[in-house]
Amino acid sequence: MSLTVFRKAHFNAAHRLYRKDWSEERNEEIFGKCNNPNFHGHNYELEVGVTGEVDPETGYLIDMKVLKDLIREEVEDAFDHKNLNVEVPEFANLNPTAENIAKVIWEKLRKRLDSDFKLSVKLYETPRNFVLFTG
Amino acid sequence: MSLTVFRKAHFNAAHRLYRKDWSEERNEEIFGKCNNPNFHGHNYELEVGVTGEVDPETGYLIDMKVLKDLIREEVEDAFDHKNLNVEVPEFANLNPTAENIAKVIWEKLRKRLDSDFKLSVKLYETPRNFVLFTG
Amino acid sequence: MSLTVFRKAHFNAAHRLYRKDWSEERNEEIFGKCNNPNFHGHNYELEVGVTGEVDPETGYLIDMKVLKDLIREEVEDAFDHKNLNVEVPEFANLNPTAENIAKVIWEKLRKRLDSDFKLSVKLYETPRNFVLFTG
Amino acid sequence: MSLTVFRKAHFNAAHRLYRKDWSEERNEEIFGKCNNPNFHGHNYELEVGVTGEVDPETGYLIDMKVLKDLIREEVEDAFDHKNLNVEVPEFANLNPTAENIAKVIWEKLRKRLDSDFKLSVKLYETPRNFVLFTG
Amino acid sequence: MSLTVFRKAHFNAAHRLYRKDWSEERNEEIFGKCNNPNFHGHNYELEVGVTGEVDPETGYLIDMKVLKDLIREEVEDAFDHKNLNVEVPEFANLNPTAENIAKVIWEKLRKRLDSDFKLSVKLYETPRNFVLFTG
Amino acid sequence: MSLTVFRKAHFNAAHRLYRKDWSEERNEEIFGKCNNPNFHGHNYELEVGVTGEVDPETGYLIDMKVLKDLIREEVEDAFDHKNLNVEVPEFANLNPTAENIAKVIWEKLRKRLDSDFKLSVKLYETPRNFVLFTG
Numbered sequence: 001m002s003l004t005v006f007r008k009a010h011f012n013a014a015h016r017l018y019r020k021d022w023s024e025e026r027n028e029e030i031f032g033k034c035n036n037p038n039f040h041g042h043n044y045e046l047e048v049g050v051t052g053e054v055d056p057e058t059g060y061l062i063d064m065k066v067l068k069d070l071i072r073e074e075v076e077d078a079f080d081h082k083n084l085n086v087e088v089p090e091f092a093n094l095n096p097t098a099e100n101i102a103k104v105i106w107e108k109l110r111k112r113l114d115s116d117f118k119l120s121v122k123l124y125e126t127p128r129n130f131v132l133f134t135g
Numbered sequence: 136m137s138l139t140v141f142r143k144a145h146f147n148a149a150h151r152l153y154r155k156d157w158s159e160e161r162n163e164e165i166f167g168k169c170n171n172p173n174f175h176g177h178n179y180e181l182e183v184g185v186t187g188e189v190d191p192e193t194g195y196l197i198d199m200k201v202l203k204d205l206i207r208e209e210v211e212d213a214f215d216h217k218n219l220n221v222e223v224p225e226f227a228n229l230n231p232t233a234e235n236i237a238k239v240i241w242e243k244l245r246k247r248l249d250s251d252f253k254l255s256v257k258l259y260e261t262p263r264n265f266v267l268f269t270g
Numbered sequence: 271m272s273l274t275v276f277r278k279a280h281f282n283a284a285h286r287l288y289r290k291d292w293s294e295e296r297n298e299e300i301f302g303k304c305n306n307p308n309f310h311g312h313n314y315e316l317e318v319g320v321t322g323e324v325d326p327e328t329g330y331l332i333d334m335k336v337l338k339d340l341i342r343e344e345v346e347d348a349f350d351h352k353n354l355n356v357e358v359p360e361f362a363n364l365n366p367t368a369e370n371i372a373k374v375i376w377e378k379l380r381k382r383l384d385s386d387f388k389l390s391v392k393l394y395e396t397p398r399n400f401v402l403f404t405g
Numbered sequence: 406m407s408l409t410v411f412r413k414a415h416f417n418a419a420h421r422l423y424r425k426d427w428s429e430e431r432n433e434e435i436f437g438k439c440n441n442p443n444f445h446g447h448n449y450e451l452e453v454g455v456t457g458e459v460d461p462e463t464g465y466l467i468d469m470k471v472l473k474d475l476i477r478e479e480v481e482d483a484f485d486h487k488n489l490n491v492e493v494p495e496f497a498n499l500n501p502t503a504e505n506i507a508k509v510i511w512e513k514l515r516k517r518l519d520s521d522f523k524l525s526v527k528l529y530e531t532p533r534n535f536v537l538f539t540g
Numbered sequence: 541m542s543l544t545v546f547r548k549a550h551f552n553a554a555h556r557l558y559r560k561d562w563s564e565e566r567n568e569e570i571f572g573k574c575n576n577p578n579f580h581g582h583n584y585e586l587e588v589g590v591t592g593e594v595d596p597e598t599g600y601l602i603d604m605k606v607l608k609d610l611i612r613e614e615v616e617d618a619f620d621h622k623n624l625n626v627e628v629p630e631f632a633n634l635n636p637t638a639e640n641i642a643k644v645i646w647e648k649l650r651k652r653l654d655s656d657f658k659l660s661v662k663l664y665e666t667p668r669n670f671v672l673f674t675g
Numbered sequence: 676m677s678l679t680v681f682r683k684a685h686f687n688a689a690h691r692l693y694r695k696d697w698s699e700e701r702n703e704e705i706f707g708k709c710n711n712p713n714f715h716g717h718n719y720e721l722e723v724g725v726t727g728e729v730d731p732e733t734g735y736l737i738d739m740k741v742l743k744d745l746i747r748e749e750v751e752d753a754f755d756h757k758n759l760n761v762e763v764p765e766f767a768n769l770n771p772t773a774e775n776i777a778k779v780i781w782e783k784l785r786k787r788l789d790s791d792f793k794l795s796v797k798l799y800e801t802p803r804n805f806v807l808f809t810g
Contacts, residue, residue: 005233193502275773367599
């Protein structure tokens with residue numbers, strides 16, 4: 001009996017989209033107002049999906065409290081109320097687009113989950129823009 | 136032309152997570168406050184997906200009124216305002232976790248749908264915790 | 271500068287609507303399926319509003335962390351994953367309708383807030399049914 | 406690194422479900438109140454998904470402004486505040502069910518997107534009824 | 541103990557904003573694309589509020605089933621899947637703006653409610669545009 | 676016939692809560708992680724309410740397109756993708772708490788609206804924290 005459980009979480013952060021190795025003009029052309037050097041920010045909404053076999057004894061795929069705490073440690077404690085470009089090491093040389101943030105979250109959670117589970121990460125940057133990464 | 140149609144529904148119910156064949160201590164350890172012997176409850180939100188071929192004559196995959204009535208009969212009439220452990224036969228010996236409730240709903244609807252259709256059941260136990268079962 | 275700040279919270283609970291001093295028939299007639307003796311339950315969504323003067327020095331009406339912790343202590347810790355009829359003393363002799371639950375929450379929070387503040391409590395029993403109590 | 410980005414959009418429109426080549430009785434039997442000859446209408450909510458490789462240089466799968474403008478041109482400008490049966494050429498001889506509207510939107514966007522991308526269209530006709538077409 | 545209870549409902553309808561006694565030019569100037577002579581439509585979301593004294597015996601302000609049925613009779617049965625201009629008598633000579641629809645709903649419900657209750661009607665024409673009428 | 680119309684809008688911005696004239700220790704004590712010197716950010720959701728008389732000729736209280744454009748000019752163009760502390764003159768010496776942002780928005784819109792209208796501003800800083808300012 002394969003099934004997916006989902007847990008939602010959120011964090012608020014500042015970011016700026018740009019490449020240090022590009023000219024100002026090119027950053028402006030490609031990233032527009034997201035390239036504001038003074039930063040802007042978002043309420044990121046996160047939806048983590050874990051797929052695997054349900055334990056027939058407990059009826060749980062994974063204890064949701066365990067999953068909730070894992071997301072808090074790896075994502076909320078690391079990203080919430082932070083400036084992603086300045087304070088989060090994974091983005092020191094990686095542009096914090098929604099695509100890249102989702103991939104970084106996926107990789108951080110992947111290391112902590114049993115390898116029998118599949119993992120998906122959906123990340124809302126705004127209520128109208130979001131991404132899904134499944135590895 | 137393969138496509139999926141979705142219909143949302145909901146029901147309110149009480150439940151308790153535990154196994155009759157376990158000690159109190161073990162139930163407490165595994166299920167924590169969900170093991171409250173006096174029960175707690177939820178507004179369950181349900182999202183049923185049916186995948187198949189669209190009828191080229193009507194432009195319908197399935198008449199949504201038929202799907203709505205089927206969900207009412209099999210799920211809402213059976214579970215709404217009920218105590219899942221005490222009053223719903225499927226959970227007499229099955230722990231009513233979100234995982235198991237989704238599976239039971241899937242099986243009840245599966246029997247009633249044309250075998251050419253694929254079926255998915257997404258069940259929200261809370262706005263932050265939900266599961267997806269696709270058979 | 272008078273203003274209102276709002277904080278949302280939630281809790282899951284079981285309940286039954288009935289009066290001990292009424293006959294079964296009368297309880298059934300008035301409360302219908304909400305009178306299920308085995309209980310049913312809800313995800314209650316709560317929206318607490320506090321109205322008052324903004325502190326010109328901080329720009330805060332009240333520290334939202336203080337308000338969040340107050341709601342956790344008085345409401346979430348007291349009601350979450352509980353059977354309202356059986357385990358919450360305020361409902362030992364008070365029918366736990368949404369109206370009465372909102373009033374009990376208002377009274378619990380009122381005692382803990384500075385008397386200069388006005389208080390409102392909005393309580394969603396389901397996404398379609400909710401109540402507002404302002405004292 | 407394959408990933409999906411999503412963009413939401415919406416449009417309001419009138420429609421009527423019926424087939425010109427059917428009798429009134431048959432239209433009434435199959436489409437019920439959706440066959441109202443004076444039309445009814447909806448706020449259609451649209452969720453467009455684009456799957457492909459993330460550009461390692463920009464961290465973008467596609468510039469969301471490009472996707473937003475494409476949806477505006479192909480869908481919002483063409484459908485918003487329109488009568489689908491009377492004013493939208495694609496439905497001159499095609500019943501505007503949610504299934505067929507989703508397929509028409511998918512085909513319009515498919516022509517404009519790089520063939521390396523996969524495309525999905527989710528269309529909400531009401532908050533409780535929606536369809537997903539992936540080609 | 542004065543309190544307000546709310547009940548949500550919805551209906552889908554077509555409409556056109558215009559005045560029969562105005563020139564085409566003036567209707568176009570004032571109502572723009574809402575003046576489409578072929579109609580457009582919306583999913584209207586309705587939130588009805590009833591304020592009064594809670595019955596100390598039942599803990600109910602009003603039986604929500606009574607309120608739900610009243611809204612169904614007066615609003616949903618009368619407006620759902622209808623063309624407001626053509627089929628709803630109240631709009632034969634009244635422009636069906638959100639403002640006027642809210643007022644009509646308020647008047648229909650007002651006649652059916654105990655005069656001790658206050659009544660409010662909130663009507664969403666789209667998720668971003670809505671009105672509140674309190675009499 | 677007095678009535679209120681509401682229009683929703685949104686903007687994304689970075690901010691930091693602190694007072695320049697306070698010590699680091701005091702800023703930390705009062706504003707905690709909101710005092711991050713590298714900034715954090717939010718998706719601010721805005722709900723503007725305008726109360727007044729409905730024009731009996733048009734059935735409009737105010738043309739919603741006028742209100743939408745006014746909010747875009749005064750709020751979205753001024754705040755979206757900005758650092759509130761650094762780039763928005765109103766916050767040069769005013770702490771950008773949700774309370775103060777709501778007040779600034781209210782004042783900007785108040786100047787542009789007919790004095791016969793009453794104005795309310797509801798501002799969501801996160802889905803769980805929001806404020807209401809009515810002047």
